[in-house]
Every structure is written in C-alpha cells, then in structure tokens.
Amino acid sequence: EPEVTQTPSHQVTQMGQEVILRCVPISNHLYFYWYRQILGQKVEFLVSFYNNEISEKSEIFDDQFSVERPDGSNFTLKIRSTKLEDSAMYFCASSEGIRTDTQYFGPGTRLTVL
Amino acid sequence: AQSVTQPDIHITVSEGASLELRCNYSYGATPYLFWYVQSPGQGLQLLLKYFSGDTLVQGIKGFEAEFKRSQSSFNLRKPSVHWSDAAEYFCAVGSIFGSGTRLLVRP
Numbered sequence: 001e002p003e004v005t006q007t008p009s010h011q012v013t014q015m016g017q018e019v020i021l022r023c024v025p026i027s028n029h030l031y032f033y034w035y036r037q038i039l040g041q042k043v044e045f046l047v048s049f050y051n052n053e054i055s056e057k058s059e060i061f062d063d064q065f066s067v068e069r070p071d072g073s074n075f076t077l078k079i080r081s082t083k084l085e086d087s088a089m090y091f092c093a094s095s096e097g098i099r100t101d102t103q104y105f106g107p108g109t110r111l112t113v114l
Numbered sequence: 115a116q117s118v119t120q121p122d123i124h125i126t127v128s129e130g131a132s133l134e135l136r137c138n139y140s141y142g143a144t145p146y147l148f149w150y151v152q153s154p155g156q157g158l159q160l161l162l163k164y165f166s167g168d169t170l171v172q173g174i175k176g177f178e179a180e181f182k183r184s185q186s187s188f189n190l191r192k193p194s195v196h197w198s199d200a201a202e203y204f205c206a207v208g209s210i211f212g213s214g215t216r217l218l219v220r221p
Contacts, residue, residue: 033209043158045209056209091157103209105150105158 002026004106006092012112013082021077021109023092032075033093033103034067036060043091049075050098082113116141118205120212127195128220135190135215137205147188148206149179152214158204164188175199195219 005024013019025032034046047057049067066078075094079086089110093103117140127133139145149161162173169181179190188205200219205212 035209035211042213043204043206043211045211048209093158102148102160102163104160107157 004092004094004104006090006106006109008109009107010110010112012114015084015113016081019079019082019111021079021090021092021111023075023077023094023106024073025075025092025094026104027073029094029096029104031055031095031098031101031103032067032069033095034077035091035093035105036088037091037108038085038088046077048098055098079111082111084113087111087113116207116210118207118210118212120203120205120215122215123213124216124218126218126220129197130194133190133192133195133199133217135203135205135217137188137190137212138186139188139205139207140186141207145188145207147179147181149173149177149188149190150204150206150211151175152202152204154201161190161203197221 007022032049035043037043045058047061047067048055064080068076089108091108092106095101095103119138121136147164150158151161152158161177162171162179164171164181171179177192179188181188197219200217202214202216204214
C-alpha cells in the first residue's frame with residue numbers, strides 16, 4: 001500500500017539555524033499538507049499546497065516558514081531561523097483531492113531545537 | 115470560525131467494555147468530520163470520516179461514529195475495547211483538530 005514518507009525521523013538543530021524537513025507524498029496525490037504537534041498538545045494545521053502554490057495557511061505559518069515542491073516527488077518544509085518553540089513533531093500529509101478526501105499522514109519528523 | 119472540542123482529556127475503560135469518545139464541532143456549513151488514532155510514537159491513522167449520507171459511519175478496527183447535526187457532535191464508539199486500542203484519539207473538522215482524548219485500557 002502506498003504511504004507518505006518523511007525524512008529525517010529526528011532532527012536536532014541549534015536555535016537560529018535553518019532546517020528543511022522532507023516529505024514524499026503518495027504519487028498520485030495532488031494536495032499536500034504540513035501539520036505540527038508540540039509534545040503533549042494537539043495537532044495543528046500549518047499549510048496546504050496545491051498546484052505549486054499555497055492554498056491555505058494558518059496563523060502559525062509565518063514568514064519563518066516556507067514550503068516547496070522542488071521536484072516531482074518531494075515536498076519540503078523550511079524553517080529559516082529556528083526558535084526553541086519550534087520544537088515539535090512535524091507531520092506531512094497528502095490527499096487526492098481537498099477537504100473531502102482522506103489525508104494520509106506520514107510518520108512525522110521530530111524537530112528538537114536547542 | 116471552525117473549532118473542535120474534545121471534552122475528555124483522558125478516559126479509562128476496562129478491556130471488553132464499551133467506549134464512547136465525545137467530539138463537538140463548530141462549523142458554518144456542512145462539516146467534513148474525521149476521527150484519527152495516534153499510537154505512541156506513531157503518525158496519525160484515519161479511523162473513519164463523514165461527509166454526507168448515512169449519519170452512522172463505520173470505520174476500521176470496529177469503530178463507528180454518529181453525526182448528530184442538532185447536537186453538533188460526532189462521537190466515536192466501539193462496543194468492546196481491546197488493549198491494543200490504547201492510544202490518543204483526535205477528532206477533526208477538515209484540517210482543524212481537537213485537543214485529543216487519551217484512551218487507557220485497564221486489563
């Protein structure tokens with residue numbers, strides 16, 4: 001069964017450094033998402049992406065964040081200058097369509113900012 | 115604005131007992147409702163979803179949920195809980211998630 005994959009599984013970085021989290025969505029899916037989950041808290045929507053542009057973003061997704069689909073398979077989340085409060089689990093998801101379609105989640109990348 | 119409320123932070127049930135996890139939502143139009151399960155250290159797995167039609171939705175692992183528009187609720191149920199059901203359960207309206215309910219299963 002096709003699945004969403006994410007790399008790395010765990011990323012440790014120093015405050016102020018840039019990080020790029022990578023995701024490979026399911027191949028025939030057209031919509032891509034990033035979520036984050038701070039330890040012990042709920043899952044929070046960050047951004048959705050379709051047709052090479054952001055279709056929706058939350059208040060969390062400020063200028064420090066960006067997303068890109070650099071090639072036909074990868075979908076990346078970049079944090080330009082990490083802060084301590086960026087430490088969280090970041091989940092990528094993809095779906096065939098939007099809203100009504102099931103989003104398939106990857107296993108997540110745990111980001112630790114020191 | 116859309117919002118999702120899961121009023122129970124923790125629920126403990128005995129193995130074999132029935133389960134109901136509560137979810138209330140606020141949404142202006144027809145909601146697209148989901149229940150996900152997250153086991154420790156794992157990603158999110160979809161249990162079931164509701165978009166339209168029959169208000170009683172069947173999902174995987176023996177779970178079901180009932181959409182009640184009059185109560186703005188979408189409660190998750192299972193008639194007999196197994197120890198492997200111990201996990202965190204999230205209700206969602208579209209991309210908006212509730213705060214989760216942690217299910218503990220007593221042997």
